[in-house]
Amino acid sequence: MSQQHLTVDICVMGAGAAGLSVAAGAAQLGLSVVLFEEGEMGGDCLNTGCVPSKALIAAAKTAHSMQHASRFGIENTKAVLDWNKLRGHIDGVIETIAPIDSQERFEGLGCTVFREHAVFIDPRTVQSPSAIVTAQKFVIATGATAFVPPIPGLSETPFLTNETVFAQETQPKSLIVLGGGVIGVELGQAFARLGTQVTVVEAMTIMGPQEPEAVEVVRASLKADGVTVQEGVKA
Template sequence: MSRQELNVDICVIGAGAAGLSVAAGAAQLGLSVVLYEAGEMGGDCLNTGCVPSKALIAAAKTAHSMQHASRYGLGNAKAVVDWTRLRGHIDGVIETIAPIDSQERFEGLGCTVFREHAAFIDPGRVQSPSATVTAQKFVVATGATAFVPPIPGLAETPFLTNETVFAQPTQPKSLIVLGGGVIGVELGQAFARLGTQVTVVEAMTIMGPQEPEAVAIVRASLLADGVTVQEGAKAVAVSGDHAEVSVTLEDGLVLKAERLLVAVGRAARVENIGLDKAHVSYSRKGVTTDDRLRSRSNPRVWAIGDVAGQEQLTHAAGFHASVFIRNAVFKAPATAVVAHMPAVAYCDPEVAKIGLTEAQARDQFGSEVTVTQAEFEDNDRAQTERSTEGFCKLVIGKGGKILGATIVGEGAGEAIQLVGLAMANKKGVGAITSLISPYPTRSEIVKRAASAYFTPKLFSDRTRKLVKFLKLFG
């Protein structure tokens, strides 16, 4: 079987969130597109990441609500977990979304789709079993995979990652989660709420570079759910089989569980795609690009999504695709480096962050920084739902410029978008106070935190004197 020889405008390697967005946009603009995907269409987000994890979290949240129904004057009930049916729920969600990312849809848009592995054979060509593709522009969108740390014994011991945990035939009775970042905390809490005995092991502090107050609330929630949290704990050895695994910590403590979940980070997929032959520089973090996501060593190659070595977020991948289209197609300068990229940890309570933390802002701007905070316990909607944990914290710079925000609580990922909208449009904190929020909503907390910035001035002695003076005119 001879290979096809194709010459197209754009060749995309990887049909995850980033690659699909580029392929769809370029094809609908009339450009010829070849799209490669050796695995499942939709990439990690659809098949092993965002979608299945949030489906699992939704089930776990329901189980938790049943067990705590007494706060609403109802009877508590223990959820009966049928793992086979729960997996069916997860698979059903994936199947519902999958047609949007399907090969058929993209072929219908005009893309040529190859479901096979492709690699560069020189700076201007990509080859696969079926075709050799020459393109004006190449987009590397191969994503990232779970990083496996070089812990003695780990390679010889059965372990799970986010890519395999949802396919388990049975729910583990006990689980050690190696890594207390967002993935480890989300999955660890979800399994605990479904009845698994969970221990989270983190070498530093759980949740990474978040506001300390936010971390404290999440930690308390994990403990309340029965999760054992080992922070400042370095794993130095792993052993075991399919019946039981052991993790030895640096202090000599040995943890045992039925299963081990490795969630210590993600590594860009840069191997076996011929980047060296394409003269594209890269590292474990990803392809080396400029701020517009163009390879610094081969201007015909662009990298977007997780493999670009920036934020490993699905919405960042979609944004990267728009940056590519604006730069490469419309010749309009657009940068991938922005201050308003939000990130959400979908634990309970949720933690949403955008921009700088208070500590980061003070390091950069010192005394110019003002911090305001509003609590969910003062939010009427939160009170009606008996869910008052958390806060909204705004970090504000000179002239009312919003430098960052953290929201902790139910629906934090929805509320943070108000801050993101203001930052994206270069609006100061005053723009948020101008908003008329419907009552009662949880998002009112953002306006309350913004209004607190003006409170000292509004009710100052100077303002009181002004009001007293104006009274003279009736």
């Protein structure tokens, strides 16, 4: 297959939230833009991060509100979860937003999109299977992957990350969440509100860099939702 040779103003590596923002803004300002993405358009935020997690949290909040409606003079109702319908809800939210991050939209804005991996062959040029692109500026927005801590025995144990937890075919009966940062806490609370038995294990304190007063509010909320919080504990 012959390679296209392109010279552009900006080459963006990665079509996640950051890369797409740069590509859209640059294209609308009249700059020539090439965008590379070897995975899913929208990256982590759309497919495995912000969007599915907030869809899950919205469902969990609804269940929590049903079970604590009496303070508004409404009889409490036990929420009965249909996991497959919840997964359908999450998938539906992703599908609703996906056109905004789609290849078609960005090509419509004037970007040239390659759904391939590209590598630098000199300081001003990248190469992929179908293109050689020279650019005045490069934006590296390739994102990150979940860090798996070197815990003895973990590699032999089936585990989930924030990238795979939404793809489960059945609701987990129990979860141990290693890490009490923002992602660990929000996922732990959401699953607990949906009926999963959750333990959050944090080597220091949950929500570490946040204001202590705010952390105490979160800690109390987690415990009220039945989450076991273990701080100062290493797995």
